Amino acid sequence: MRLLSLLLGLCIAMLLSINSPAEAACSGSGATWTCSAGSTVSQINTALGSASDGATITFQTGSYTINSTIDNFSQSKAVTLKCETVQACTFSGANVVMFNITYSGSWPKLYRISGFNFTGTCPSNCITIYTISSGSTGTLNNFRFDNNRITNMPYTWIQIGATDRGGEVYGVLDHNAVTGTNAHFLVHILGKGSVSSGVVWGPTSRGSADVLYVEDNTFNFNDAGAALNACVDEWLSGKMVARYNTALNCRFQTHGMAHGGAELWEVYRNDIRVTSASGNSAGPLCYACIQSQGVGEMFVFENTLRGLSSVGGDSITTQDYRSGTAQPGDLGLCDGTKSYDGNFSSVSTYRGYPCKGQPGFMESNGNPGYGKSSPIVAFKNVNGHTGAKIDLTIRSNGSPEYWQNHLVANRDYYNAVSANAQSSSTSPFNGTSGVGFGTLANRPTTCTHTTLQNGDEGGGVMYWATDQGSWNQSGDGRGNGVLYRCSATNTWIVHYTPYAYPHPLVSGSGSGSGSGATTPPPAPTNLSVQ
Numbered sequence: 001m002r003l004l005s006l007l008l009g010l011c012i013a014m015l016l017s018i019n020s021p022a023e024a025a026c027s028g029s030g031a032t033w034t035c036s037a038g039s040t041v042s043q044i045n046t047a048l049g050s051a052s053d054g055a056t057i058t059f060q061t062g063s064y065t066i067n068s069t070i071d072n073f074s075q076s077k078a079v080t081l082k083c084e085t086v087q088a089c090t091f092s093g094a095n096v097v098m099f100n101i102t103y104s105g106s107w108p109k110l111y112r113i114s115g116f117n118f119t120g121t122c123p124s125n126c127i128t129i130y131t132i133s134s135g136s137t138g139t140l141n142n143f144r145f146d147n148n149r150i151t152n153m154p155y156t157w158i159q160i161g162a163t164d165r166g167g168e169v170y171g172v173l174d175h176n177a178v179t180g181t182n183a184h185f186l187v188h189i190l191g192k193g194s195v196s197s198g199v200v201w202g203p204t205s206r207g208s209a210d211v212l213y214v215e216d217n218t219f220n221f222n223d224a225g226a227a228l229n230a231c232v233d234e235w236l237s238g239k240m241v242a243r244y245n246t247a248l249n250c251r252f253q254t255h256g257m258a259h260g261g262a263e264l265w266e267v268y269r270n271d272i273r274v275t276s277a278s279g280n281s282a283g284p285l286c287y288a289c290i291q292s293q294g295v296g297e298m299f300v301f302e303n304t305l306r307g308l309s310s311v312g313g314d315s316i317t318t319q320d321y322r323s324g325t326a327q328p329g330d331l332g333l334c335d336g337t338k339s340y341d342g343n344f345s346s347v348s349t350y351r352g353y354p355c356k357g358q359p360g361f362m363e364s365n366g367n368p369g370y371g372k373s374s375p376i377v378a379f380k381n382v383n384g385h386t387g388a389k390i391d392l393t394i395r396s397n398g399s400p401e402y403w404q405n406h407l408v409a410n411r412d413y414y415n416a417v418s419a420n421a422q423s424s425s426t427s428p429f430n431g432t433s434g435v436g437f438g439t440l441a442n443r444p445t446t447c448t449h450t451t452l453q454n455g456d457e458g459g460g461v462m463y464w465a466t467d468q469g470s471w472n473q474s475g476d477g478r479g480n481g482v483l484y485r486c487s488a489t490n491t492w493i494v495h496y497t498p499y500a501y502p503h504p505l506v507s508g509s510g511s512g513s514g515s516g517a518t519t520p521p522p523a524p525t526n527l528s529v530q
Contacts, residue, residue: 037062256294373458
């Protein structure tokens with residue numbers, strides 16, 4: 001009996017030892033590491049420090065308590081942190097930043113966080129990516145955050161940049177499932193700094209890798225809230241592309257010159273829906289579902305918007321903060337008295353135009369300081385209830401309403417002339433104003449160009465040739481397209497081609513990308529097509 005008791009006690013001790021959290025650890029060598037369930041932040045950071053360039057740290061299914069910050073990333077070492085089974089590794093923490101990457105100079109390596117289930121709370125941001133110190137600059141070229149599930153996020157999940165430093169982060173956030181009661185940011189981009197502090201925009205990054213892409217994510221919030229909260233945002237010369245996302249009860253937005261301005265925003269092929277907007281009378285109409293509060297270059301096309309039963313007239317908007325006194329920002333009201341503005345003649349006609357930092361101006365590289373014309377363009381955006389086209393509209397920034405001088409249709413912005421494709425080279429778009437779309441063969445042979453008072457030739461009507469380009473390699477049936485602009489009377493040039501889709505870091509063709517495998521998140525529930 002005594003022997004039996006000893007044997008039983010030994011077995012129990014062995015079982016306790018096997019399942020003890022104290023035994024959780026990260027182990028491996030070189031480029032291959034594994035962290036067992038329950039591994040601590042200290043152990044994870046040790047693995048990051050010991051792993052070689054290009055390493056993958058695989059986390060086993062289970063729970064991980066994050067009580068401090070995972071931050072031992074290196075400029076010289078690419079690393080992937082992933083769950084062995086997508087969304088089967090739960091990271092939870094209380095009042096803590098879970099991941100932090102600080103960088104300076106050029107960081108060309110891949111940094112990937114993939115397949116986790118994030119819960120818990122954070123002080124304000126759960127993941128932060130900053131340049132290393134106040135006043136520093138740099139570029140992190142290849143960041144990928146993919147196939148994660150985020151539940152009841154705080155104010156911001158991923159904070160890129162800060163107000164006291166000027167860096168840029170490029171890469172992609174893809175195939176994440178973001179859920180919760182009320183909408184908040186998946187990502188908030190603070191770019192290289194404010195125009196008023198001397199930051200120069202340009203040359204243009206449109207259609208390039210030098211942008212942060214937000215693609216193929218699902219945002220599923222129960223209620224849009226009283227203010228129709230945003231799920232992405234950018235300030236301080238940020239650059240973002242939001243494409244192929246499904247968003248339930250949140251808006252896509254940028255901030256203008258009162259927050260340092262945004263440099264580039266491309267928003268296309270998204271499905272945005274409002275199904276609940278308590279306390280917000282405009283919310284049910286999808287008011288400002290795509291909202292720019294002022295961005296240099298802006299391309300908005302092929303988005304589908306739905307409200308509760310209809311879509312209002314201001315569902316895609318932009319505004320010029322410097323055109324009114326509500327929020328003119330550090331540069332002040334653009335009224336013809338500021339030396340850094342264009343100040344075309346006469347003042348009563350132009351009121352300071354072109355205004356430094358205003359929408360529709362970009363890619364100057366500092367000469368002239370207020371930028372060069374690069375008009376905003378909107379086309380093929382539709383009301384999901386009726387199929388009718390949705391135009392870009394201009395919001396007031398308060399008295400004295402100089403936006404009417406600064407943002408003029410067919411000079412600073414161009415809307416589609418019709419929801420219908422070309423049936424011939426003259427209908428419905430004849431090349432005199434606005435934007436048309438259809439086959440290249442049906443593009444008008446004549447077109448109207450706009451030359452500004454200072455000789456700037458950046459304007460002109462535009463045409464989206466649906467049978468051109470090869471950037472969409474997804475096989476989703478939505479085709480490609482290339483945007484042409486009338487660069488001189490009756491002369492068309494290629495103005496914009498979207499960047500490769502899927503993003504090369506997703507497809508596996510990006511620099512140091514490794515595996516491009518993805519698992520799409522589940523679609524939002526409670527959706528209906530009307």
